[in-house]
Amino acid sequence: MTRPYAEVIGDPIAQSKSPAIHGFWLERAGIAADYRSCHVRPADLADYIASRRGDDDWRGCNVTMPHKQAIMPLLDRIEPIAAKVGAVNTVVPVDGELVGSNTDVAGFLEPLRTELAKQHYFRMARIIGTGGAARAIIAGLADEGLVLVVAGRDPAKARALLDELDPGGEHHVAPLDHFAAPTDFAFDDREGCLDLVVNATSLGMVGHDPLHFDFGHVPPGSICYDIVTAPLETPFLAEAKARGFRTIDGLNMLIGQAAAAFERFFAVPAPRDDDDDELRRRLGA
Known part of the structure; x- marks a missing residue:
């Protein structure tokens, strides 16, 4: 007797934590x-894609690199958020059609929801990176009313991203080394403001170049967010924590986007505890 299944696809794929996350929830939900x-x-x-169309047991797939853009023309329908981001990370069969969605935006925003629900005088995010993850982050934060400063090796690419994803926004760009250079900038009163600093690159990840960042660029009261998952506490987050800033690690986005996909695959919410403590322990084992 066959069982329903979902899966994650990519090239390479061995590094994916998705089977561990979804397997844990399937077990917990029975x-x-x-x-x-x-x-x-x-x-x-x-x-x-052609083979999965005819498989009645297939509940869908998560999509990792390098397929997030290439899979889009092979699908029957693309949800608006995925079309805006220009990338699909989740595919599900719906009434005979294959529907592409993007849960990266929801996953990134999930740990910020309490803060985003508050009223602020001003909201700003400094985002490092112009790659695929940055696209989802830019789209999500722009929709939440943040002024964005996007830094990349090619400022022209950063500007093009902002013009594409939020053409009406008053956003800014900077070269990547802007945030590496020391500064003694005197920030104004940040009471009632929301400030984020986001590393949306692989800089600081095991096997990659370090992220060079000077904390003189971080306003008081900021939240520092790093999407890297290995190591879980990057040097960027470790220094932010030591300086007294609130921090969010990469497992938050990873688990958040997986939870949104799980419900699409199996028609029930992911069975999570308040802080995903047990799942985090398993992923770290």
Whole structure:
């Protein structure tokens, strides 16, 4: 007897934490289903989609690099947020159609929801990075009314991203090394303001270059958010914590986007505790 299943696809795929996350929730919810990983090379993506269309047990897939853009023309419908971001990370079959969505935006915003629900005099985010993750973060924060400063190796690419994702916004760009250079900038009164500093790159990740960042650029009371998951406490977050800033690590976004996908796959909310403590312990084991 076969079981319903969902999966994550990518090239490579062995590093994905998605099977551990979804497997934990399936076990906790008592759902008789599986969640797998499937190595799909770019040349095989169309064949993969064609094969899953006829599989009644398939509940959908998460999509990792390098397929988040390439999969879009192979689907029947793209949800508005995925169309805006220009990337699909979740595919589900709905009434005979394959529907592409993007849960990265919801996953990134989830740990900020309490703060975003408050009223502020001013909201600003300094975002480091112009890659795929940054697209989702820019789109999500712009919709929440933040003024954005986006820093990248190519400021022209940063400007193009802002013009595409929020053309009416009064946002700013900076070269990547802007935030690496020391500054003694005197911030004005930040009472009643929301300030975020986000590392949306792989800088600081194991095996990657370090993130060079001077904390003179961080306004008092800021929240520092790093989407890197290995190490979980990056040097950026460690210094932010030592300086007394609130911090959010990369597992928050990873678990948040997975929870949104889980409900789409299995039609029930992910069975989470308040802080995802047990899941975090398993992922760190």
